[in-house]
Amino acid sequence: MIDNLNNYIIFHTVAKCGNISRAAKELFISQPAISKSILKLEAELGTTLFHRNSRGVSLTEQGHLLYEYVERALDNLDQGEENVRKYSETGMGHIRIGVSTSLCRYVLIDYLKDFIKENPNIRISIDCHSTINTISLLKNDSIDIGLICNTDLPKGLNYHPVKEIHDIFVANYDYIDSFLSSHNDESANTPVENMLMGSIGAFLGVPGQSTMQAPAQDSMSKIRTIDDAANIPVLKTPFNMDGADTLSLLEESNLLVLEDGNVTRQHVDRYMMEHKIKASQLLEINNMDLLVDFASIGMGVASVVREFALDALNEGKIIELPLPAEIEKRTVGFSFHSGKKMSTALVKFLEYCKAQE
Structure with missing residues (x-):
């Protein structure tokens, strides 16, 4: 023919x-x-x-x-x-992006909102997965680019960092107050369950339970954006509390963490091993926002990313706990194939992201 x-x-x-x-x-x-x-x-x-x-x-x-x-x-x-x-x-094209729900909500969306306005002919598909699964999709060419936490990458994949993030531990006011009170009263045998129930009772308004609220933070110290969070030191708690108190709290409390195998969980686990912290009770959750929510109602101490918990920190729902040494900061960035010809749309997106730095 x-x-x-x-x-x-x-x-x-x-x-x-x-x-x-x-x-x-x-x-x-x-x-x-x-x-x-x-x-x-x-x-x-x-x-x-x-x-x-x-x-x-x-x-x-x-x-x-x-x-x-x-x-x-x-x-x-x-x-x-x-x-x-x-x-x-006109820049017609299609970009398939892999990203976790947290990175999509707190990082990727800031890049996409203006890029889409400027490039209406480029179709965007978002596939939400953990960093580990995103890397797997990238290797198999199921996506064109991934927004991931920095980690070891297979041969053939590039990584371009775009933001720094900071891992912290947080809890609500009542939970910390209950812990410190039990130690100050030298009640070493006070069950963790009592601390937990007291905080939930306060959240539900049960009579006889503590209803103390965290003091409002100075408006000048509020963290407004992810970039602000990277430049502001650890928030001071309203308690006479130091890093040693936090280590004790981590060991004795209900520790809320991401699921095993998650890149963020692995990073925090290394910190805990280095400081010989052995948590007595773990509650694993596969969503960062739920970690913040659970900590806000007094379910325990949560391992979160400061940049992803800004609203709750600013509103005083949770308090960042002091540590004897900060957890090593990390980066999030875009990963893509090296040595492989990129589509015009993908090149345009990467150039746009680099221009925002």
Whole structure:
């Protein structure tokens, strides 16, 4: 069929013009060349495509049938050429992004909101997975780019950091107050369950339970954005509490953490091993926002990313606990294939992200 493409174009033009001489002028070729092309096509198809007469030519029944298919095919080719031109001129394209729900909400969305406005012809697909699963999707070419926490990457994948993040431990006011009170009273045998129930009772408004609220923070110390959070030191608790108290609290409290195998969990686990912290009770959750929510109602001490807990910190729902040494800061960034030709849309997106730094 490809070898006959020129013959089909000649056939279509002759049928449209109804005259071989007019078709020859339109195609800028000789009349004998046109006649030869038509005869060749008729011979290959084993049928007559045109009625010839002194006034010109007209399609036979078989010619009409073929004409309908040839016209649709040529229209599709024209449309394909037009779309290819638009792809280059207007930036049409498709980007498949892999990202965790937390990184999507607190990092990726800031890049996408203006990029989409500036590039309305680029289609975006978002596939929410953990960093580990995102890397797997990237390796298998199921996505074009991943927004991940920095970690070891397979050969062939690049990593470009875009933000720093800080892992912290938080709890609500009542939970910390209950812990410190039990230690100050030298009640070493006070069950963790009493601390937990007291905090839940306060949240539910149960009579007789503590209803103390955390003091409002100075508005000048509030952290407004992720970039602000990276430059502000650990928030002071309203308690006379130091890093040693926090280590004790981590060991004796209900510790709320991400699920085992998560990159963030692995990072925090290394810190706890280095400081010989052995938690007595763990509650694993696969969502950072739920960790913040659970800590806010006094369910325990939560391991969270400061930049993802800004609202709750600013509102005083949770308090950042002091540590004897800060957990090593990390980065989040985009990972993509190295040495592989990128689509125009993906190149444009990466250039846009770099311009925001």
